[in-house]
Amino acid sequence: MDIIDELRIYRERDIPYSRVLSSMCTTPHPVALEAHRMFVETNLGDPGIFVGTTELERKVIEMLGSLLNHPKAAGYISSGGTEANIQGIRAARNLKRVKNPNIVIPKSAHFSFEKIGDILGVEIRRAALDESYRVDTAEVERMVDENTVAIVGIAGTTELGQVDDIEELGRIARDMNVFLHVDAAFGGLVLPFMDERIPFDFGVEGVSSITVDPHKMGMATIPAGGILFRGEEFLRALEVETPYLTSKYQYTLTGTRPGTGVASTYAVLKHLGFEGMKEIVERCLRNTRILVEEMEGIGFEPVIRPIMNVVSFHAENAEKIKDELYRRRWVISTIRVPKAVRMVIMPHVTEEIIKEFISELRQVVRVV
């Protein structure tokens, strides 16, 4: 059999995005695909060869920095949010050498922080959430001690799309002279385009670094994460020497790394502009409201009034609902506390898809 036919068989076993309401990834924007194709051979690990692609990365970081209220931010396009979070915490750890480092993060932080703790040898202290599922900042403040290298706030929690009180975390960071990392992997390309202005970025004093993933709401191709620091000195804290390469130092976690994420991020942001991104975010928020109405119509109640296009609904039998939907090739996810079903209304989730999904869900709730 021809190799391409064989690959097609595997690819067809994947569930298409049109049936996926659980992912923070989406079908890339057509202009992202075109840009990706043009840069498919590029390797940002060798900037002396890929001079143009490297220049483009600087432009992308400047664009993301501008969106996050700090055009002079230092940073790079990473393999995704996990690398970005690792590097944020690693910089903090390296700048404050203590024997038994710890970080204070919300209970709602992404599971990748467990990896980070293991990888970097940093103790993870999880602060409780308040009734609106934002981190209890008083508890954060109590948990900080002389071995705390960073505190973390989330702008767009994975489970609920909630945003921590970054201003209050910023105050704690300044008062206690500790690094503040904001995980805005999801929210970083939603919040700047919302009418309601929720402070979360470098505009907040005390924020040291921000994770923002263009391959999520930025509709860039995978892999395209982003890590931005308030200043160059944080990148310096990550550097190792690189003999035999065209650069002298490397601050990224990976060595060889694709330029496709850079090109596709640039293409989407430049092509759509602020207004185009705003339209897409607004459409996602509108579709989220439609989903909430429909879900309420079947008797589901949202855990919180959605802040952005992530929403969870109380459901004692959440796992069963998810499994039965999966059997019918619809993908949602669940959360454990409180027991709930969870959906993300990405740009690929249209009103039509929501209607189809709801009609399937109506059948599912009758059988589970």
Add this chain to the structure above:
Amino acid sequence: MDIIDELRIYRERDIPYSRVLSSMCTTPHPVALEAHRMFVETNLGDPGIFVGTTELERKVIEMLGSLLNHPKAAGYISSGGTEANIQGIRAARNLKRVKNPNIVIPKSAHFSFEKIGDILGVEIRRAALDESYRVDTAEVERMVDENTVAIVGIAGTTELGQVDDIEELGRIARDMNVFLHVDAAFGGLVLPFMDERIPFDFGVEGVSSITVDPHKMGMATIPAGGILFRGEEFLRALEVETPYLTSKYQYTLTGTRPGTGVASTYAVLKHLGFEGMKEIVERCLRNTRILVEEMEGIGFEPVIRPIMNVVSFHAENAEKIKDELYRRRWVISTIRVPKAVRMVIMPHVTEEIIKEFISELRQVVRVV
């Protein structure tokens, strides 16, 4: 200006691979590009959605395992060799919890091991090389102590393409009951196709894990690294729990990760087969011999008789030669000890390119 035209301007500032003799990456095989295109939307971070792509990854690991003498190897396709090396050492560290872990690596090990030391909090002990630039195994043995979590051997050093005595390292690993990681990022897809059989893989008792990068000699698209372990228990040592994903645990370093590396690796290996890969490796080795002859004709002497398609030549003014070539848009690299110019004869480096390069170099040596 149209966004695509704008991107083209950046892309044209990159130096094309036809002028690059310094990189271990290359132009992807046409079948790799086709496979990449088909899988560009896929995300292996969510295996319940990308069921087919996940299956394909298992097949790819089995193929790579077979090539490395252990079809039952456990592993995955990573963001590249650095992630693979991190994960090999991290597994070793996690399996042998000691207070002040160290690893013993050759002086010739890739600079990414410096990152690994910093990231994982592992002391790096660099063992000297013998006169053939292989690690001095007696020194390795002396450096191992009760806090040593791993020793490392290189199969295809970045600077010279040399292969350490993996059999002797295997004996040390067994005798001293320590993990042995082999960095075969480059050599792993060269050595199996050479007439001369140099032992370096799971066929050697004591080898615990191997890094092999399909995006180097495997002609897959970036990013496609590989980490293979002798058994599942090593992957288990890397796991964290993953709520709200379609999988329960995750052992990779990154979260979201592209299926393109898996698809392109599969396509190339399956399309070319063992015989096709052998032909490409033989062509690279033949071109390396041509380069050596031509270089000797200008008066350059190789640091060692090349083992594979990486070769360095003594040159006191190596940096100047490199810079002057770069000014003329030819890219080579240099090494520091001994002072030398370095070339990698990847599949994109044809005999014709070598002739053009040599004729330029003849002019360069006259002016520097």
